[in-house]
Amino acid sequence: MRALDQLVHGRTRLRARYALMPLEGYPVSRLPGWAGAEVKVLASPAIGAQFAQYLADVPAGVQGGFPVPPQVETFHYVLSGTGRFTDGAAVQRALKPGSFGLTPPGCRAEFTAAEPLRVLLLRKRYEPAAGIEVFSGSYGEEPEVPRQVWGDSPHSLLQTLIPDELPFDLAMNIFTFDTGFGLPIIETHVMEHGLYFLQGKGLYYLDEEWMEVEKDDFIWMGPFCPQSFYATGPEPARYIYYKNVNRDVTI
Ligand code: UGY
Ligand code: MN
Secondary structure, three states: OOOOOOOOOOOOEEOOOEEEEEHHHOOOEOOOOOOOOEEEEEEOHHHOOOOEEEEEEEOOOOEEEEOOOOOEEEEEEEEEOOEEEEOOOOOEEEEOOOEEEEEOOOOOEEEEEOOOEEEEEEEEEOOOEOOEOOOOOEEEEHHHOOOEEEOOEEEEEEEEOOOOOOOOOEEEEEEEEOOOOEOOOOEOOOOOEEEEEEEOEEEEEEOOEEEEEEOOEEEEEOOOOOEEEEEEOOOOEEEEEEEEOOOOOOO
16 A cells, blocks of 8 residues: 555556566455455456466464365465465475475365465466376475576576476476576567566566566566566565466467
8 A cells, every 4th residue: 555645656567468466456355265364366367367376365373275176276385474284185284485385186275374374376277188197296395496507597597396297287486586687588488477576676578568577576478478587686586487388289
């Protein structure tokens, strides 16, 4: 919220191929299964995305979780706080900043906060492929995921949170760019992105326009949205992004 004596002007942009939405603009939703939590729906099919992405703030002692439609997979990434995760069966995990996981379709994804928990969530209809088995749950901790040199530059590091194997139809990656570094081309690709800015700031190029972006901004990039980025500011820029991968085009 702005003070009443401030201008309303903002950076929000909603276009056919992309959306840039700073966090301050999202009202809170109360969702079934998340009573007591404040959920912001960052992206949904209503803007053209073929997935749903959320930011959930779960107060201490409160539980939240999604129902179990058989075809939907759920990714989570803890931004702050502590708690516990269960898939409703064998998987029980402690949650702290950087804990993440991809839960397969047909399983629950339930979160209980010990301290106020802020978790980024993404849900998508799993795309089965002939001859390929559905993946098993994949869980980990961000600090343990190697930061790999990307694009031959030690100033550009990529963490791949989900195995890049055919049973998985999505990628969740984290980029860390030192100031002045970023994507050295304008990419244009069939895959979508749901991007949450974790740290720092920079300039994002989206469909012929450069825009300032910073921590807690959300960006949706639709298929074939021309895109590029470079980091500015005193600290490295970091963002986590979703990408649909490993499946052919549906015709
Ligand atoms: O993996 C990617 O497509 C990535 N290079 N895109 C991006 O960061 N906008
Ligand atoms: Mn891309």
